[in-house]
Amino acid sequence: xxxxxxxxxxxxxxxxxxxxxxxxxxxxxxxxxxxxxxxxxxxxxxxxxxxxxxxxxxxxxxxxxxxxxxxxxxxxxxxxxxxxxxxxxxxxxxxxxxxxxxxxxxxxxxxxxxxxxxxxxxxxxxxxxxxxxxxxxxxxxxxxxxxxxxxxxxxxxxxxxxxxxxxxxxxxxxxxxxxxxxxxxxxxxxxxxxxxxxxxxxxxxxxxxxxxxxxxxxxxxxxxxxxxxxxxxxxxxxxxxxxxxxxxxxxxxxxxxxxxxxxxxxxxxxxxxxxxxxxxxxxxxxxxxxxxxxxxxxxxxxxxxxxxxxxxxxxxxxxxxxxxxxxxxxxxxxxxxxxxxxxxxxxxxxxxxxxxxxxxxxxxxxxxxxxxxxxxxxxxxxxxxxxxxxxxxxxxxxxxxxxxxxxxxxxxxxxxxxxxxxxxxxxxxxxxxxxxxxxxxxxxxxxxxxxxxxxxxxxxxxxxxxxxxxxxxxxxxxxxxxxxxxxxxxxxxxxxxxxxxxxxxxxxxxxxxxxxxxxxxxxxxxxxxxxxxxxxxxxxxxxxxxxxxxxxxxxxxxxxxxxxxxxxxxxxxxxxxxxxxxxxxxxxxxxxxxxxxxxxxxxxxxxxxxxxxxxxxxxxxxxxxxxxxxxxxxxxxxxxxxxxxxxxxxxxxxxxxxxxxxxxxxxxxxxxxxxxxxxxxxxxxxxxxxxxxxxxxxxxxxxxxxxxxxxxxxxxxxxxxxxxxxxxxxxxxxxxxxxxxxxxxxxxxxxxxxxxxxxxxxxxxxxxxxxxxxxxxxxxxxxxxxxxxxxxxxxxxxxxxxxxxxxxxxxxxxxxxxxxxxx
Amino acid sequence: xxxxxxxxxxxxxxxxxxxxxxxxxxxxxxxxxxxxxxxxxxxxxxxxxxxxxxxxxxxxxxxxxxxxxxxxxxxxxxxxxxxxxxxxxxxxxxxxxxxxxxxxxxxxxxxxxxxxxxxxxxxxxxxxxxxxxxxxxxxxxxxxxxxxxxxxxxxxxxxxxxx
Ligand SMILES: Nc1ncnc2c1ncn2[C@@H]1O[C@H](COP(=O)(O)OP(=O)(O)OP(=O)(O)O)[C@@H](O)[C@H]1O
Ligand SMILES: [Mg+2]
Ligand SMILES: [Zn+2]
Ligand SMILES: [Zn+2]
Ligand SMILES: [Zn+2]
Numbered sequence: 001x002x003x004x005x006x007x008x009x010x011x012x013x014x015x016x017x018x019x020x021x022x023x024x025x026x027x028x029x030x031x032x033x034x035x036x037x038x039x040x041x042x043x044x045x046x047x048x049x050x051x052x053x054x055x056x057x058x059x060x061x062x063x064x065x066x067x068x069x070x071x072x073x074x075x076x077x078x079x080x081x082x083x084x085x086x087x088x089x090x091x092x093x094x095x096x097x098x099x100x101x102x103x104x105x106x107x108x109x110x111x112x113x114x115x116x117x118x119x120x121x122x123x124x125x126x127x128x129x130x131x132x133x134x135x136x137x138x139x140x141x142x143x144x145x146x147x148x149x150x151x152x153x154x155x156x157x158x159x160x161x162x163x164x165x166x167x168x169x170x171x172x173x174x175x176x177x178x179x180x181x182x183x184x185x186x187x188x189x190x191x192x193x194x195x196x197x198x199x200x201x202x203x204x205x206x207x208x209x210x211x212x213x214x215x216x217x218x219x220x221x222x223x224x225x226x227x228x229x230x231x232x233x234x235x236x237x238x239x240x241x242x243x244x245x246x247x248x249x250x251x252x253x254x255x256x257x258x259x260x261x262x263x264x265x266x267x268x269x270x271x272x273x274x275x276x277x278x279x280x281x282x283x284x285x286x287x288x289x290x291x292x293x294x295x296x297x298x299x300x301x302x303x304x305x306x307x308x309x310x311x312x313x314x315x316x317x318x319x320x321x322x323x324x325x326x327x328x329x330x331x332x333x334x335x336x337x338x339x340x341x342x343x344x345x346x347x348x349x350x351x352x353x354x355x356x357x358x359x360x361x362x363x364x365x366x367x368x369x370x371x372x373x374x375x376x377x378x379x380x381x382x383x384x385x386x387x388x389x390x391x392x393x394x395x396x397x398x399x400x401x402x403x404x405x406x407x408x409x410x411x412x413x414x415x416x417x418x419x420x421x422x423x424x425x426x427x428x429x430x431x432x433x434x435x436x437x438x439x440x441x442x443x444x445x446x447x448x449x450x451x452x453x454x455x456x457x458x459x460x461x462x463x464x465x466x467x468x469x470x471x472x473x474x475x476x477x478x479x480x481x482x483x484x485x486x487x488x489x490x491x492x493x494x495x496x497x498x499x500x501x502x503x504x505x506x507x508x509x510x511x512x513x514x515x516x517x518x519x520x521x522x523x524x525x526x527x528x529x530x531x532x533x534x535x536x537x538x539x540x541x542x543x544x545x546x547x548x549x550x551x552x553x554x555x556x557x558x559x560x561x562x563x564x565x566x567x568x569x570x571x572x573x574x575x576x577x578x579x580x581x582x583x584x585x586x587x588x589x590x591x592x593x594x595x596x597x598x599x600x601x602x603x604x605x606x607x608x609x610x611x612x613x614x615x616x617x618x619x620x621x622x623x624x625x626x627x628x629x630x631x632x633x634x635x636x637x638x639x640x641x642x643x644x645x646x647x648x649x650x651x652x653x654x655x656x657x658x659x660x661x662x663x664x665x666x667x668x669x670x671x672x673x674x675x676x677x678x679x680x681x682x683x684x685x686x687x688x689x690x691x692x693x694x695x696x697x698x699x700x701x702x703x704x705x706x707x708x709x710x711x712x713x714x715x716x717x718x719x720x721x722x723x724x725x726x727x728x729x730x731x732x733x734x735x736x737x738x739x740x741x742x743x744x745x746x747x748x749x750x751x752x753x754x755x756x757x758x759x760x761x762x763x764x765x766x767x768x769x770x771x772x773x774x775x776x777x778x779x780x781x782x783x784x785x786x787x788x789x790x791x792x793x794x795x796x797x798x799x800x801x802x803x804x805x806x807x808x809x810x811x812x813x814x815x816x817x818x819x820x821x822x823x
Numbered sequence: 824x825x826x827x828x829x830x831x832x833x834x835x836x837x838x839x840x841x842x843x844x845x846x847x848x849x850x851x852x853x854x855x856x857x858x859x860x861x862x863x864x865x866x867x868x869x870x871x872x873x874x875x876x877x878x879x880x881x882x883x884x885x886x887x888x889x890x891x892x893x894x895x896x897x898x899x900x901x902x903x904x905x906x907x908x909x910x911x912x913x914x915x916x917x918x919x920x921x922x923x924x925x926x927x928x929x930x931x932x933x934x935x936x937x938x939x940x941x942x943x944x945x946x947x948x949x950x951x952x953x954x955x956x957x958x959x960x961x962x963x964x965x966x967x968x969x970x971x972x973x974x975x976x977x978x979x980x981x982x983x984x985x986x
Binding site: 020021022025028032041043048051052053054055056057058059255256259281283284285293458782783784785 | 850853856857860861864867871874886889890891892893939941942944945946947948949957958964977979981982984
């Protein structure tokens with residue numbers, strides 16, 4: 001799996017964004033532009049997208065497709081299509097094999113659907129993002145206008161698939177903007193948000209209801225044919241009028257002058273957003289009727305521009321009012337207003353909104369052109385899943401099809417084969433290269449196409465198989481490498497397998513799959529896990545893992561959504577059990593552990609459905625209160641007797657003469673127990689006697705403990721250590737027990753320093769317990785550093801898996817991450 | 824309860840120190856990446872600012888060229904005083920070009936007669952001209968410029984388009 005991006009696929013401009021280690025940012029395209037013109041052209045049998053296509057517009061107006069977004073999911077008879085037809089020069093028609101409910105455009109003599117054209121734009125965005133990020137881009141969230149129909153949304157999704165992107169989700173532009181402003185989180189109160197989006201050619205207004213985690217569109221209005229370009233026209237008209245009256249010539253007939261004029265008008269408009277006046281200077285291009293050169297040097301003031309622009313702005317204000325009214329709200333009900341689209345930079349537009357809603361309600365910390373793409377990137381990074389368009393089920397990023405309804409997420413691109421001579425990408429079945437004509441040889445012997453390895457914390461790539469290694473990997477070359485757990489009592493490890501030749505960052509390579517293994521309880525942090533990875537005869541990887549003592553961990557390679565779901569659930573309850581710690585009574589803990597083992601057993605056998613069902617059941621059981629125990633009387637009696645014997649033998653020196661009384665009672669209870677015949681029905685009379693003797697001993701024990709402060713202290717300390725520290729860290733538990741026992745001996749020997757030592761120990765123990773209490777608070781993400789809740793299995797802020805391993809050797813980490821710059 | 828745990832404890836201590844160290848290393852790596860990204864963003868921002876500034880000066884140069892284009896054919900008819908003034912302006916233009924060059928900005932040569940490339944030439948005007956192939960550049964309207972070897976502005980050209 002590669003990088004995830006967010007895409008604002010606009011009518012005039014498209015923007016790319018991604019979430020990196022340092023938050024959200026816009027990615028530049030190959031032409032070093034922050035946005036890419038949504039224009040497609042053709043050049044030498046190749047398709048051009050963006051500025052290069054724009055450059056050829058006047059050479060090939062019929063082969064330059066713009067505003068394709070207006071045609072997405074529409075039919076020939078659609079009035080919108082008619083309007084596009086009359087505005088642009090390219091051919092729009094009914095597809096020759098299609099019906100009237102679709103359209104196609106002609107490019108280079110071939111028919112293309114709007115989906116195809118959009119896919120070309122997306123493909124360029126994907127390729128440019130890859131170049132900028134230095135990594136493959138595989139997944140994306142794409143935005144669409146709020147008014148898009150299901151059909152139009154589906155068409156956009158298809159375009160993504162054709163561009164080789166796994167579309168995780170399609171979200172509407174206003175919601176994306178609101179998400180970029182973080183209005184979907186934190187506060188519990190619902191917020192009503194108005195998004196005012198004035199783009200190059202379209203105007204959208206939406207009223208949203210945002211609550212923590214969810215949002216809904218209450219109403220939307222707009223004008224599909226109103227945008228920033230109409231404001232440019234105002235300035236162009238002003239200038240041509242001026243020239244006509246001043247010099248009595250018609251500048252509109254001078255094409256060269258008009259091109260420059262339009263550019264200057266746009267520049268002046270944009271300048272007026274920041275300054276009170278803009279100068280329009282066009283020297284040496286225009287001549288008057290007698291051939292004299294004219295210098296156009298004209299100042300346009302914001303005042304004048306605003307006077308001209310006010311009808312346009314008024315129309316948007318009216319639509320904003322209408323949008324609120326049709327949502328059955330009052331203007332005061334709007335909690336905040338977001339500005340999206342570049343044309344909202346115009347101060348008049350901003351003032352109009354301020355006047356309507358109050359300036360404190362207008363949010364503008366994010367550039368209006370980037371907020372939609374950024375919102376998409378944030379959605380992509382915070383919910384790394386593929387949302388099924390059919391049933392809404394959230395599938396893992398690696399899923400090929402919806403786990404619930406089998407909807408296919410496959411890409412619509414044919415795989416390619418790289419030419420060894422010129423590195424042109426050819427069709428997978430090609431025998432000769434279409435670019436250089438050379439033969440594409442078949443590999444003589446199967447060898448690994450790239451290095452294979454596993455990813456550990458810090459995105460370290462631990463390579464097992466080198467590029468060009470033959471497969472199947474010979475037995476003797478399958479070697480273990482050592483890794484370590486990153487938490488105390490980590491209950492599972494996920495082992496992401498990557499393939500590629502970037503030795504620096506695992507994620508810079510392509511994800512091949514993921515293996516996962518369950519760990520036994522109570523391993524210390526840094527416990528060694530040994531892993532082997534090899535390729536089988538088909539070139540597919542396989543994995544084995546064991547603990548230092550040889551315990552086979554039976555890692556499973558996750559192949560589909562179901563495996564993944566069961567695995568996630570198991571990991572979830574594993575950490576839940578581990579971190580509930582002393583919240584679970586010891587007996588229940590044993591029961592839960594046993595059930596948990598059974599779940600893992602099912603899982604290891606590949607019985608995913610049962611494992612998942614059982615795990616879900618177990619999950620609810622963890623939170624259930626404990627039922628009163630109904631252990632047998634005999635067992636309890638033996639337990640009481642044993643405990644009393646332990647007190648007498650270990651603390652005889654402390655309880656003095658009380659030991660005699662306890663010993664007597666122990667003997668009586670043991671006598672009563674001995675009388676009963678194991679296995680057979682104990683006579684009712686014997687039972688009565690046992691119960692009586694047991695309770696008598698119990699009372700005596702309690703009295704002894706109550707009367708003896710020191711004993712009380714020792715016993716409760718032992719209890720704390722064994723119930724709270726031991727399960728999480730047996731090594732530390734043992735060392736504390738030993739230390740306590742040494743102090744006990746000092747007391748026994750009447751050592752004068754004993755009391756002080758006990759005090760110190762008590763301090764230390766308390767601190768340790770506090771630490772344990774605190775520790776479950778944080779599972780720090782090794783990717784982004786975010787702190788997650790103790791039973792989280794995935795990072796809430798970047799989606800990274802938290803149950804990872806770390807490399808066992810420091811060299812490995814260092815050599816991978818500090819190439820060159822560590823001394 | 825195991826009594827002799829010394830070896831265990833020692834190993835545990837070593838483990839603890841190692842773990843702490845590794846956690847630190849991971850944190851350093853993360854910080855380093857953060858810094859790298861921050862630096863890259865800063866650099867990009869600065870570069871964009873510089874480009875914007877240079878483009879403004881290139882536009883001034885364009886205007887000089889437009890004016891000279893108009894004057895050149897008729898300069899011979901002007902009196903000597905006017906001629907010397909024009910030559911003064913011409914010197915200022917040369918200064919501007921030199922300054923741009925010193926900043927790493929040089930014109931990208933456009934060959935008239937060659938075909939327009941979408942990556943180098945913005946065709947803003949077309950002309951129908953028999954005997955010429957489509958896309959042939961017949962005039963450079965505005966010069967293209969390179970900044971440190973990379974294109975920062977495309978040339979505006981007039982090219983052939985036979986209908
Ligand atoms: N500083 C500025 N001041 C005023 N207008 C600006 C400014 N910067 C850009 N614009 C205008 O914004 C418009 C482009 O808007 P944008 O890029 O948001 O469109 P888009 O999202 O692709 O279009 P649409 O929303 O119709 O799909 C252009 O008309 C441009 O002139
Ligand atoms: Mg837009
Ligand atoms: Zn589904
Ligand atoms: Zn080739
Ligand atoms: Zn994270």
